[in-house]
Amino acid sequence: MRRKITLKQIAKELDVSISTVSKALRNSAEISEDTREKVQAFAKLYNYRPNNIALSLKNRQTKTIGVIIPEIVHHFFAKVISGIELVANRRGYNVIVGLSNESFDKEVINMQMLANGSIDGFILSISKETLQLQDYHHFNETISQGMPIVMFDRVVNDIVCDKVIIDDTKGSKNAVRKLINNGCRHIALITTKDYVSVGRLRTMGYLEALYDNKIELDSDLILKMDDKQFSEDHLDALETEIEQLFARNKKIDGVFAVNEIYAIMAMKVARKKGLKIPGDIQFIGFTDGVLSKHATPSLSTVSQHGQEMGEKAATLLINRLELEEDEERFQTIVIETNLIERESTK
Amino acid sequence: MRRKITLKQIAKELDVSISTVSKALRNSAEISEDTREKVQAFAKLYNYRPNNIALSLKNRQTKTIGVIIPEIVHHFFAKVISGIELVANRRGYNVIVGLSNESFDKEVINMQMLANGSIDGFILSISKETLQLQDYHHFNETISQGMPIVMFDRVVNDIVCDKVIIDDTKGSKNAVRKLINNGCRHIALITTKDYVSVGRLRTMGYLEALYDNKIELDSDLILKMDDKQFSEDHLDALETEIEQLFARNKKIDGVFAVNEIYAIMAMKVARKKGLKIPGDIQFIGFTDGVLSKHATPSLSTVSQHGQEMGEKAATLLINRLELEEDEERFQTIVIETNLIERESTK
DNA sequence: TTGCCTGCCGAAAACGTTTTCGTGTTAAAA
DNA sequence: TTTTAACACGAAAACGTTTTCGGCAGGCAA
Structure with a gap:
């Protein structure tokens, strides 16, 4: 059981510097073709992949989206997650899921757990208890720390952020x-x-x-x-x-x-x-x-249209994350509903 | 919109070293009560929380579990996730979800995305396409890199790892x-x-x-x-x-x-x-x-009993993660099924 | 006075990357 | 022969932590 290989180990094995290895792997023109090939071959052999955590720390972004929903054993929310995951993955993001179980405390704790660097932004639907208590300080706090939030379905007007709802x-x-x-x-x-x-x-x-x-x-x-x-x-x-x-x-x-x-x-x-x-x-x-x-x-x-809501929410969030300047204006996307007629109506 | 505050900023503000701040926050006896109180008050005021990514990098563990399932819009899998999330959260772990959509390629890609440092271990159920192709190299590769896997429901005997199944x-x-x-x-x-x-x-x-x-x-x-x-x-x-x-x-x-x-x-x-x-x-x-x-x-x-499967799988994984020595023996937990009699039978 | 201990704090390394900036060598130009 | 430029590479900083180690000051005993 060998541990994951790092740049440092490759550098040591090949008797070059870490910088050289890094550059060689990224096809930098600074590195001679000889060295480049040597390094790349070695890296391929040992199946080298850059450590995500190190990258996250360096780049100050995790390429991960946090999703907080009231429950997951629920067709609608599962569909939304499915939609979020679809576009997140397509755009190179991971999805980390927290369940509030309709509880205010769990919602707050879950957000705190994720807000400390683990994710780049939130997509969430508010728990019933939070709606009842009308205590939204955790949302405002998160936003004021520069972490964008997109709310879907169960939203509240008091919070200034992007939203995806149906009419x-x-x-x-x-x-x-x-x-x-x-x-x-x-x-x-x-x-x-x-x-x-x-x-x-x-x-x-x-x-x-x-x-x-x-x-x-x-x-x-x-x-x-x-x-x-x-x-x-x-x-x-x-x-x-x-x-x-x-x-x-x-x-x-x-x-x-x-x-x-x-x-x-x-x-x-x-x-x-x-x-x-x-x-x-x-x-x-x-x-x-x-x-x-x-x-x-x-x-x-x-x-x-849960799936579509998820897709739209993820798109909204990622667009904002990848915007250079801070966009101060927020959107509310309204998704059209439609009536599916089945046997219970004439 | 202020960014999240760091140890360095606190240190600068209070004109002490980073080490002192860190120690003060962790109530180290090395630090005088005066300084400790001063630092803690300041940290509280600015709502300081340690950056998870930096901790992950330092500790070489992310306190995050990766879950790969074929689909999430499915009552059974949703239940399993719910169970995983329950015990994961209780034990201080996050859950990151990947969907394979029953596709071999997506399963492989998803695992690669997560295996590079983002998570400490996997819980997964194999996609139908993978089962059909009988190509399990990605599982073996992951395991050989020291990342534990727990499989549930759709498992395969060829892979040596912990498993949770029903009979x-x-x-x-x-x-x-x-x-x-x-x-x-x-x-x-x-x-x-x-x-x-x-x-x-x-x-x-x-x-x-x-x-x-x-x-x-x-x-x-x-x-x-x-x-x-x-x-x-x-x-x-x-x-x-x-x-x-x-x-x-x-x-x-x-x-x-x-x-x-x-x-x-x-x-x-x-x-x-x-x-x-x-x-x-x-x-x-x-x-x-x-x-x-x-x-x-x-x-x-x-x-x-999807929920129970999830709970058991998470327990199995976390126990292994938190074990000091490598436990070389693997378990297969069999969960008892039971027949729920309803109106479709006499 | 000298030596030693204790209390308090800071420097630095480490985790694994990327990137900027230097530096040494060699070949071409003056 | 000397200067210059291109080329290939390495050192070091940075991201934010924690922790080990060392050091400085003061107090006390010899």
């Missing part, structure tokens, strides 16, 4: 309008508490669609779930809540849910009650997930 | 036995081509269960899919193949599939043919996935 309001408005056009008049909304920005925005879209179509709002049709931790208990609680929702409102003929699992559970409850989908009642969810496609009936959804 | 044969044998005990006599198998190690092993389990129960093997009941790339086309092809399988064999009363999606698709086909699940036909899949739980009917599966 949540528009997306859900379109979905609800679709239900209305399909004849639904009593459309239930299953959403999250308002501190989750995307939940709030999607709720707004629902309200706007109703308003535009002059359908009176029935607040009894709105179910706001508190899902700080997404445990098994939560699923059971969710089911119970939905059952009560249906019990309270016999006339529900459409359901719009702000994520996949809410919609799937609602369909399950409806089926148990003997309702025909999409005959008696129609459903639309919000996400990219794999569940929607394979559910029975398959679920119509507003697609979030 | 695929036993798991599938149990599943098929369950079907047999539930009265199935014509059990179809939907599996992958044999070069995928786990597919081959699970196929073996199927054969063993039949043999033990003296059920004659009908090779017409076995469908081996080639899924080099998991595209949309593949899903369509899969459906067609399954339809033909059912058409050829009218008496199928049980299906065992080596992954989740195969099982779900098979259920879909069966339902389309008007078969009652689990009355006319029963299904068991193999995985951890979210689809199984929410499918209709929900799918009984052999659970792979």
Whole structure:
């Protein structure tokens, strides 16, 4: 088991200086062809590769992107990572992943771990707890130390940085309008508490669609779930809540849910009650997930384009990293959603 | 936008040497209490944190684990990462992720990118293409350079390293036995081509269960899919193949599939043919996935415990990294599977 | 006074690179 | 023969740490 070979060792073996070896390997014209070939042959033989850490220290850049997401066992976030990784790799960057598990503390600790030289910039989506606490000092601190941040999906206006989002309001408005056009008049909304920005925005879209179509709002049709931790208990609680929702409102003929699992559970409850989908009642969810496609009936959804979000976020970050002068203006890229119609709608 | 502060800057500001600052911050007894307090106060004020890269270079260890997986948009792999990240973070390590996308070249390139000092060790699951080509030189090379590797799930015996696997044969044998005990006599198998190690092993389990129960093997009941790339086309092809399988064999009363999606698709086909699940036909899949739980009917599966695999793999790797002497013996941890019975079986 | 110990601090090396700047040799030009 | 230029290479600094070693001053004992 030989250790990785270094310039110093090559230099010693070949009885030249370290500088000569380095230059020879980079094909510097300063070095005679003889020496160059000799060094390169030796390096190839011993499979020499420059030590990344040494390069990072010297160049003061790591060619690594830090990604902090609330959870990874989640189709949307996995897609985003996949997109980030795609462009990062294409442009010579690595991706280092931190999970906040929706916890403020873990988010802060994870960022601190990475911010001390390990990475060149962050791509992140804010944890629910952070959104609830509204404590964003760690973001501002990181930015003020000259490390760029790109936020995606769950963003917050108070922080000045590049962002990649979807138009949540528009997306859900379109979905609800679709239900209305399909004849639904009593459309239930299953959403999250308002501190989750995307939940709030999607709720707004629902309200706007109703308003535009002059359908009176029935607040009894709105179910706001508190899902700080997404445990098994939560699923059971969710089911119970939905059952009560249906019990309270016999006339529900459409359901719009702000994520996949809410919609799937609602369909399950409806089926148990003997309702025909999409005959008696129609459903639309919000996400990219794999569940929607394979559910029975398959679920119509507003697609979030997670992969594309990841790609855009990575591009934004790397462009900024590779810019010579500091670009002081920040962009917010809005990705278009589109409605994927499947069997749960007419 | 001030840059991150360094020891040198603190030293200059306070008119002491760099060594003194370093020692003062680490509470060395060599430094007078006066100086210590002064330095620490200043460091705190400027929020000093040691540069990780410099530490890595000096200590010749990065406290970072490299993970290479075939894809991340996959419930099982996401779970594994989640497990790795859990114990890595607990023990002060970061996790850097590379995706091979089931491609040999990307696997090699990704490993090369990380092996040059960026990480202390690898945790990986081999890509399908690599398994097919049976070219493992990059693993051996990495290991011979003193960088430990832990393989999980898709492993290969030729490589000498720590491994974390499940007993695929036993798991599938149990599943098929369950079907047999539930009265199935014509059990179809939907599996992958044999070069995928786990597919081959699970196929073996199927054969063993039949043999033990003296059920004659009908090779017409076995469908081996080639899924080099998991595209949309593949899903369509899969459906067609399954339809033909059912058409050829009218008496199928049980299906065992080596992954989740195969099982779900098979259920879909069966339902389309008007078969009652689990009355006319029963299904068991193999995985951890979210689809199984929410499918209709929900799918009984052999659970792979991805999270636990990740935790075990990370523990194995970090233990080895932190061992003083080189431990020459390698372990293979076998994680017990268990059958999760849901609605698709009696 | 001399010698020694102790407390406090700084110089320097090391990790592995790249790059700037010198320096010595040789051949060509004056 | 002397000057100059081209050529080939090496020394050293720098990135930011930690740590070893040495040194200086002061206090105390002999």
